[in-house]
Structures are given as structure tokens and as C-alpha cells.
Amino acid sequence: xxxxxxGLNLPNYNIPEDIQNAVSITTIDRLYNWGRRWSVWPLMxxxxxxxxxxxxxxxxxxxxxxxxxEVMRPTPRQADMMIVSGTVTKKMLPAIIRLYxxxxxxxYVVAMGACASSGGPFKEGYNVVAGIDKFLPxxxxxxxxxxTPQALMAGMIKLQEKIDKQSIKKVRWYEKGKxxxxxxxxxxxxxDLIDARRADEFKAAAAPKQETA
Amino acid sequence: MxxxxxxxxxxxxxxxxxxxxxDSRPAYSGFVVKKENLVEVATALRDEFGFDLLSSLTGADxxxxxxxxxxxxxxxxxxxxxxxxxTQAERTDPVEVPSLVGVWAGADFQEREAWDLLGIKFVGxxxxxxxxxxxxxxxxxxxxxxxxxxxEEDTKPFKSRWPEGSHxxxxxxxxxxxxxxxxEGFSLxxxxxxxxxxxxxxxxxxxxxxxxxxxxxxxxxxxxxxxxHHPSTHGVLRVAVELNGETITSLKPVLGYLHRNHEKIGExxxxxQIMPYTDRLDxxxxxxxxxxxxxxxxxxxxxxxxxRAEYIRVIMAELSRIQNHFIFIGMLINDLGxxxxxxxxxxxxxxxxxxxxxxxxxxxxxxxxxxxxGVVRDIPDDAMRKIKDLVFDRLPAKTDEMERFLxxxxxxxxxxKNVHVLNADEAIRNSVTGPCLRAxxxxxxxxxADPYSIYDRFDFDVAVRYNGxxxxxxxIRFDEIRQSLRILEQALKQIPEGPINSQKPxxxxxxxxxxxxxxxxxxxxxxxFYVVSNGKPNxxxxxxxxxxxxxxxxxxxxxxxxxxxxxxxxxxxxxIVMGEVDR
Numbered sequence: 001x002x003x004x005x006x007g008l009n010l011p012n013y014n015i016p017e018d019i020q021n022a023v024s025i026t027t028i029d030r031l032y033n034w035g036r037r038w039s040v041w042p043l044m045x046x047x048x049x050x051x052x053x054x055x056x057x058x059x060x061x062x063x064x065x066x067x068x069x070e071v072m073r074p075t076p077r078q079a080d081m082m083i084v085s086g087t088v089t090k091k092m093l094p095a096i097i098r099l100y101x102x103x104x105x106x107x108y109v110v111a112m113g114a115c116a117s118s119g120g121p122f123k124e125g126y127n128v129v130a131g132i133d134k135f136l137p138x139x140x141x142x143x144x145x146x147x148t149p150q151a152l153m154a155g156m157i158k159l160q161e162k163i164d165k166q167s168i169k170k171v172r173w174y175e176k177g178k179x180x181x182x183x184x185x186x187x188x189x190x191x192d193l194i195d196a197r198r199a200d201e202f203k204a205a206a207a208p209k210q211e212t213a
Numbered sequence: 214m215x216x217x218x219x220x221x222x223x224x225x226x227x228x229x230x231x232x233x234x235x236d237s238r239p240a241y242s243g244f245v246v247k248k249e250n251l252v253e254v255a256t257a258l259r260d261e262f263g264f265d266l267l268s269s270l271t272g273a274d275x276x277x278x279x280x281x282x283x284x285x286x287x288x289x290x291x292x293x294x295x296x297x298x299x300t301q302a303e304r305t306d307p308v309e310v311p312s313l314v315g316v317w318a319g320a321d322f323q324e325r326e327a328w329d330l331l332g333i334k335f336v337g338x339x340x341x342x343x344x345x346x347x348x349x350x351x352x353x354x355x356x357x358x359x360x361x362x363x364x365e366e367d368t369k370p371f372k373s374r375w376p377e378g379s380h381x382x383x384x385x386x387x388x389x390x391x392x393x394x395x396x397e398g399f400s401l402x403x404x405x406x407x408x409x410x411x412x413x414x415x416x417x418x419x420x421x422x423x424x425x426x427x428x429x430x431x432x433x434x435x436x437x438x439x440x441x442h443h444p445s446t447h448g449v450l451r452v453a454v455e456l457n458g459e460t461i462t463s464l465k466p467v468l469g470y471l472h473r474n475h476e477k478i479g480e481x482x483x484x485x486q487i488m489p490y491t492d493r494l495d496x497x498x499x500x501x502x503x504x505x506x507x508x509x510x511x512x513x514x515x516x517x518x519x520x521r522a523e524y525i526r527v528i529m530a531e532l533s534r535i536q537n538h539f540i541f542i543g544m545l546i547n548d549l550g551x552x553x554x555x556x557x558x559x560x561x562x563x564x565x566x567x568x569x570x571x572x573x574x575x576x577x578x579x580x581x582x583x584x585x586x587g588v589v590r591d592i593p594d595d596a597m598r599k600i601k602d603l604v605f606d607r608l609p610a611k612t613d614e615m616e617r618f619l620x621x622x623x624x625x626x627x628x629x630k631n632v633h634v635l636n637a638d639e640a641i642r643n644s645v646t647g648p649c650l651r652a653x654x655x656x657x658x659x660x661x662a663d664p665y666s667i668y669d670r671f672d673f674d675v676a677v678r679y680n681g682x683x684x685x686x687x688x689i690r691f692d693e694i695r696q697s698l699r700i701l702e703q704a705l706k707q708i709p710e711g712p713i714n715s716q717k718p719x720x721x722x723x724x725x726x727x728x729x730x731x732x733x734x735x736x737x738x739x740x741x742f743y744v745v746s747n748g749k750p751n752x753x754x755x756x757x758x759x760x761x762x763x764x765x766x767x768x769x770x771x772x773x774x775x776x777x778x779x780x781x782x783x784x785x786x787x788x789i790v791m792g793e794v795d796r
Contacts, residue, residue, distance in 0.1 A: 044444050045442060046448060046449075047448070047449060047471065048448070048449075048471055048473075048493075048496070048791070048792055049493055049496035049578060049579070049792060051448070052496060052497065052578065053577075053578065055560070056560060056563075056564070059556075059557050059560040059561070059564075060557050060560070060561055061560075061561070061564050074443075074444040086471070087471065087473050089469075089470060089471060089472055089473065090392075091346065091347050091469050091470050091472065092441060092449055092470040092471070095441050095442055095449075095470070099442055119392075121478075121489070121490065121493075122473040122474065122478065123363065123383070123392075124361065124363045124364075124365075124383065124474075124478060124481075125361070125473055125474030125477065125478055126354050126361035126362065126392075126394075126474055126477065127345075127346065127469075127472045127473065127474055128392065128473060128474065129392065130383075130384070130391075130392055134391070145579060146578055146579070148577060188404075188406060189347050189349065189350075189406060189407075190349060190395075190399075190401075190404055190406060191349065191350065191351035191395055191396050191399060192350070192351060192362070192393045192394050192395055193392075193393060194393070194395075194401065195391070195393075198389075199401055201389070202389070202395070202399075202401055203400075203401050203402070205388055205389065205395075
């Protein structure tokens, strides 16, 4: 009989056949990742066109429930994964970052589609952020404009593979002394979008002009 | 079939000889009105000539002539062609033009948009705030002398992306290596971000103390911000709602969270390059967006459309309308609280329509299927069979099934019946078009009122209902599905063989100088494109009159005095798509 819980069990341990359904020999990491990979709750959060394909992926034909991802949570406090599905605009960015900061760890970001990955066809626009990865750490990029539901699911499987490889000791949100590592400072909506982490750079860039003026 | 409406015989010049003149620029039409007398002329147009519907209001920046122009397109809800009139002002900062909100309330958001993007100040506008960008943003982006951070060249195609043999990213050219542009002498320490006081001030000012006909002492007012992240606002819409208990006393939509600079990018692109961008306006109906843009540019180019292509266009547009209304019904019931199950039924049909789109255009959602003079590909035989199966068998049966499941449902009826949406007056005054207008008893459908393409050849009824409540707004979607099926049946029987494009396939089309306004009936209302060409490969001015955006003007009228619990369902009535609202 094939071992049913292969993802959970460590290889090369021979568990007697009659207790295979009851006993697993594994590590904490494997157990932890196994539980998480099949119950990723996405944030119910759509930005633009890609959100429609995200909904389509939840419906009968594609059925994301097969991956444990059907529980769309409208509140960030209950979500594990944010699918940035659409163009990130400067006006929307503070809201996205606030949502990200409110999500509990472990948390993942998936950039769905060309716009969220790089700005896509709208990159040159004055109100468009050229990719959410300028502000948030992105785990999976899904190409397409918009990606088909199949592509979204391929991305989700990639995310599951990534979760499998993580170790509870090494992931950035559990490392010692790095409790704030996931906090992203809020950008400022001034005359244009100002990245708070680069405030010094902006001050320096503005300074020489003031002297000459 | 109705006879084509008579040609407009409105002669404004004869009526106002002192301050109205015909627009004499070659290939321009309409009238130029002196801005001092604008309100007077507009009132006459509305009251004497019967142009009760303000379709589109936009500006154009004629930098070379040092002029700003505001362009108004008005129509009659009884049908027929419209009238375009313009007013011009010196290109100072800010440009001042009288506001027409007092004449057509539907000018409200469109004037705010023109102020935001072009810096045209509408004197007398009650609430002239920025609408798409945030307060404090530097400059008015659609002005021709305003350049964005990633500016490369005035027009596409760019000379070279590989000037020295390697790819150059826009980031490399920007001092901040990012999409950021700051005014000279900007100092972060001294900078005080703008607050949202103005928004809350306007909420307070417009709050009605009159509820149910009598003046009430307002209790403690509460302001709720719904969105931009909210599961029921159909995207990134934000609405600031002021409440007295559970009753809405005032409400302001805050837009722009998906403002993707469609028009600025469009004015840089070549005519054909805009086509895929129009897909992303109303992303449920890319075929119909293509349709509107294609007929507008064809008007400018004065080219015919291949006969077979006309039929293909109609088939695609009506299929798109059907799947859109299915989704509307599913999502409305979602918003009423019946999560998922009804919308799963709706999405099942939508997938079948998208299969057809994928077969003909290569993409499920972003079809990019229309070309000037026709369409890009013919319908393959097996796709044609699928369309026929859908139209003659499956979709009528599924429509019946949906109606059987839902129409008599007690909860649904209790939530929808007698909740007032809009009456005809309110809808027309606020430039509301589409199913919401028709559910209020105005049979105004551009396919019949001002037929485009070959819609005058088909036998169909304009769906209309008279109560103007939510239940009628819901039922009219089923009526429209049935009428679309009727059109499809005729189109599929009549479609001739032949070429699918009257032109040779080409990357760059020659568009003679001039202006054109083309409009189609999208499932949300009147979708208009205003395109000005100066003979170059790129449009000089490119404006989209998006039905969702203009319909939102009426949101406040619609929701005042209603309960907050009904707000989400009321919003669903407009069937807004944020890609189109914010562009």
C-alpha cells in the first residue's frame, strides 16, 4: 500500500502497514508546513481585471478549493496570503500596505498579472506603481494579462512548494529580534508618492536644488 | 423597425446670433459658445430644444493656440442624434469656465474630472475637489505641457528602446530611479500632507436633515468609510457615508483608486495601440469597449465596415452583454447575502461565453478583437457551432432556470421590492443611462435611439420597466438577456460570408484630422469615446465617457434616506466596474 501521508512522513522510515493510517514519523517543520500548505486562506481583495479571473478560479470549473484556498477572508486579520490582483496605483498603495501590515504571520504575497508584477501595460502612467515588489516582499509572480485561472493555480502550487521548503527556525517572521521585520512603513501621498523608507534620499535630492534656487 | 431618426435641425446660431457661432475648424462640428453666456445657451438647449441628457463633458488642451476647450455632448432621451457645443477659454492657470451643474446635474463628476486632470475651474460648481488623483497632487496631468516621471517621448512608437544596444529602463532616466516626480524646491520636512477635511466638510454640508418628509433633529452623526478595501464595493471604490442612526443622510464616493491614466497613455499611443487598452476599461465587456472605440475611429477615418464583420461584431457584443447580466444577477444576490451559490450558476454560463471569445480572439477576457474596418479574425467553424448551441438551446433554457429559481424567492423579493432606486426625472437629470434608466420607465437604448453599426436591421424591443425600484432593476436584466438572444438569433441566421475587414491589415492607420464622438450601448449604459485627431499617428485628445463613472453621480440622490443595510444592494444596481470608473 502506498503511504497516504507522503507529504508528511519522512522518507525511509518503514511504518508497519496496519498502523500507517494512525502513525506518522515526521519533523516539526514538515508537520507545520503540511498543515499550512493545505489551508492557505487568501485575502478577499481585488484590485482590477485580474480579480475577475481570481473569482473565476474559485468557481465550479476551476475550483481552488482543491488546494485548500477557497476560504476567502475579507478581513486581513484572518488571511494568510494576499493576491495582489491588478494594477497598484499610488492612491491605493497606502491601503494595500495597511492591509499587509494587518495580516498576521506567516503571510505571503502573490503578484498576480503583469501590473502587480511590474506595472505592466500601465507602467508609464503617473498614478501607477511599477510593481508591488517595490514595497512588499513578493513570494510568487504570475505572468499574464490577466493570467488565466489555470495560471493562477500554477502559481498557487508554486507557493505550496515554497511553503514546503520553509523551516520554522529560519523564516523571517520567527527569527529572534526581527519582530518588526515585516512591518512596511506607510508611504506618503505628497505632490507625488513618497516612499517613507527612502525619505533621506528624497531630502538629499531636493537639497541642492534649494541652494541654487 | 423604426425609421432612422431625423437629422438634427438644431440651429443655435439662429437662436443666439450674438454669442454662438458654428465651429468652423475643418472636420469639426457643433457650435462654439462664448463662455459668459454658456449657462443661458445650455438652459435653452435643455428647455427649448429638449436636450435633457448631458452625455459627455470633457476638456481639450490646445496648447499651440493657447486655448482650453470644454466639449459638451447632449442628447434627447427620446432619441436622435445629439448636439455638440464647446466653449473656449484662455489657457491661464487656472482656466475658468462657468459650471453647468445647475442645468444638468450629471455634469457634477465630469466637471470634477476635467478640473482634476486638465485644471479647468468650473465657477459655480458646488464641490470642486479633485476626483481621481488625491488632494495635494502636483499639476494637472492631461495638460499637454505636463510630463509624467517616466516620460520618454511625446508619441509612440519610440525611436528606439535600445539606443546603445541594450535595453533602457524608464527607471534609469529618473533621478529617483522610480515613478516619482517632485516639484522643484520640495522639502519633505516642511511638507504637510493634505487632510481629507474637504471631503468630510462636503458630506456635512450636503447632509439632508429631512427624512421621510419631515425635518428631524439629527442625532449624533456617524461617518462610515466603506472601502477602498471592501468585499461589496465591486472593486476599489470608497464611499464616505454619513449616518443618522441607520439612515443615510449624506454620501460621497471617493474615486481614483484604480486610476490607471488611460487617457494620458492613450494620447501617447498610436490609434491601434489603444485598442488593447480599451479592453481593460470595463473588463467584463472588452468586446463592447472595442466596439465603441472602433466605430469612433471609423467615423474619423470615414471607412466602411465589412458586412460579415458587422455581424460578427454584433454577435460578440450581445454575447458579452448576456454574460455581463448573468454576472450582475449573481453578484447582486451575493451582495444581498446569498454568498456564492447563485453566482456559481452565473459564472458557469460566463465560462461558456468566454470559451467562444477565447476561440475567436485568443484571450478569455482581454479580447482585443476589433480592428478599424472589421475584426481581426473570422469565427472558426467549431466556435460557430458552439455559439449556435448556446444561443438556440442552452442560454434560453438557463435564463428560464435562473428566473425560476430566483424571481419568486421570498427573501429576494422582500429585499428588492419597493426599495426605490431612481425615478425617471432623477435619472435623466443625473445623466444616468443603461438599465437603471430603463427600469425607471425611459425607453432609452442607444441601439434604438441612435442606431450604430447594423442594429437598425434587427427586430428587438427596448426592455423597459416602470417602477424604478430594485426589483424592476433586477428583472430588467433578464428582459435584456432575452432581447439580446433575439438579436443573436437573427444575426446568426443572416450572417453572410465574405471578408472580415474592409481594409488591409496594418499597424499604423492614417486618421485624418478632426473630431468624433462615438457611443455604444454597453451593459452599463452609454459608453462614449471622444477622439480628436490632428492627422498624426496618435490621437491628440482621447476621452472615454464611461457609463459607470457618470452613473455614480446619482449615487447620492439614490441612497439618501435609505437604510445603510440597503446601500450595498443599491450600489450593485449600477453594476459598476472600477476599471471603467477610474480609467
